[in-house]
Amino acid sequence: MNAEQPQSMTRSLLRHLGLSSRLLLLTVLFVMVAEVLIYVPSIANFRLTWLNDKLAAAQIAALVLDASPEEGISEELEMRILNGVGARAIALRAGGRRSLLAAGDVPAEVDKSVDLRDAPWSTLVQDAFEELFDTSNRPIRVIGSGMGVDFVELILDPRPLRAAMLEFSRNILFLSLLISAITASFLYFTLQWVIVRPVRRLTGNIAEFSSNPEDASRVIQPTDRADEIGLAEQALARMETTLADELRQKRRLAQLGLAVSKINHELRNMLTTAQLLTDRLDRSSDEAVHRIAPRLVATLDRAIAFCENTLAYGRATEQLPQRRLVPLRPLVEDLTHLTDLAPGSGIAFETEVPADLRIDADPDQLSRVLVNLVRNAVQALSQAGATEGRPYVKVTGSREGRIVTILVEDNGPGIPERVQGSLFMPFQGTARKGGAGLGLSIASELAGLHGGTITFDRTTIGTRFRLTIPDRAALEQAV
DSSP, X not given: OOTHHHHHHHHHHHHHSOHHHHHHHHHHHHHHHHHHHHHHHHHHHHHXXXXXXXXXXXXXXXXXXXXXXXXXXXXXXXXXXXXXXXXXXXXXXXXXXXXXXXXXXXXXXXXXXXXOSSOOHHHHHHHHHHHHHXXXXXXXXXXXXXXXXXXXXXEEOHHHHHHHHHHHHHHHHHHHHHHHHHHHHHHHHHHIIIIIHHHHHHHHHHHHHHHOTTOGGGSOOOOSOOSHHHHHHHHHHHHHHHHHHHHHHHHHHHHHHHHHHHHHHHHHHHHHHHHHHHHHHTTOOOHXXXXXXXXXXXXXXXXXXXXHHHHHHSSOOOOOOOOEEEEHHHHHHTTGGGGGGSTTSOOEEEEEOOTTOEEEEOHHHHHHHHHHHHHHHHHHHHHHOOSSSSOEEEEEEEEETTEEEEEEEEOSSOOOHHHHTTTTSTTTSOOSTTOOSOHHHHHHHHHHHTTOEEEEEOOSSSEEEEEEEEOHHHHHHHX
């Protein structure tokens, strides 16, 4: 097994662990690191306390020695004092006098001298770890101060000290493991309840919602939490609601597009038949028929072409305009028959277009724009009547430099405030009963293909739309 295999196994194990398990492992690791940082000064302090206790016991033993009769103490008592202290020799210096207690021969040399009187903490920590891992078992000399004495000196066997330090280390280890387990358990269950379960709820809802995003019942219900989890739930609920609405609308539009394609297919066949019938009108001797027939034929041709384009592209995508300079007045005069859509309403059609006014546009597309605007005005007047005086629809044309402006206005009921902001949006820009909301959207799109605009002018009476079409030369100069 090479060196990379254990690392890959570790990474694979971590990838398969859940969030709770990772938090548990990290908690145990952090607690153990904290315990190690606590253990380093603790073991040094334990050793210092252990040695100070020995020095205190040695000082008491030295005072007993100092208070003994001049002939000294027996060898048995001396051994008992040394065994009680745990030292091989005790030396005390007080008032210039030095006293010594020794069991057998005093070692000629020691492995290390430890002076506790002014040792810094860094030295104590270093000495503690050296003592813990030193197995030479050679005697050490310990020097310390005491009450009423100059110093107390001991020669000790290091094995009892090392055994005490090892036992202390084992106790610290077991205590650290116990604290880590308890802390990690509390933290694990707390995080499991506060964070992991809500996150699992979020991920589970995302997976469930993705299986059928159009189902509104799958949208997550946010809780009343005010923290980051609560904010995430609210954001997810808003996103899922918006996405579900968008998908349902797109599905309906797709179904509508399929229906429109079928309708266009049948409508094209009907219009073709109607076109064949209008050919017979050319042979009629009636002057009114000769006057109306060309308009009827042109209208049928545009309708058939539009149906063919819709079927060819699978959707009502507008082609780029075939622009040329054409007189505007004939196009406007062709709209006079639209007032016949509301027989008996008495709607007047007025025009103020100079005979010499020419506009740079696609005549078919411009005619569709004007038809949509005028027909909307006629339908509004036929349903709600005029606000003041006789109902009328007025079309005005003018040129300012290289821009032609066309105004289409009426004295009808006007447009409600609630729909003015969405006038040119498909399926939304209508306030008329039975309206589809497509006329103004189509007109705006066709005007945009010419580089122009359609805007709604706020007026005190009726409705007025402003159509602007710039010449191509003006567009080139702008670019």
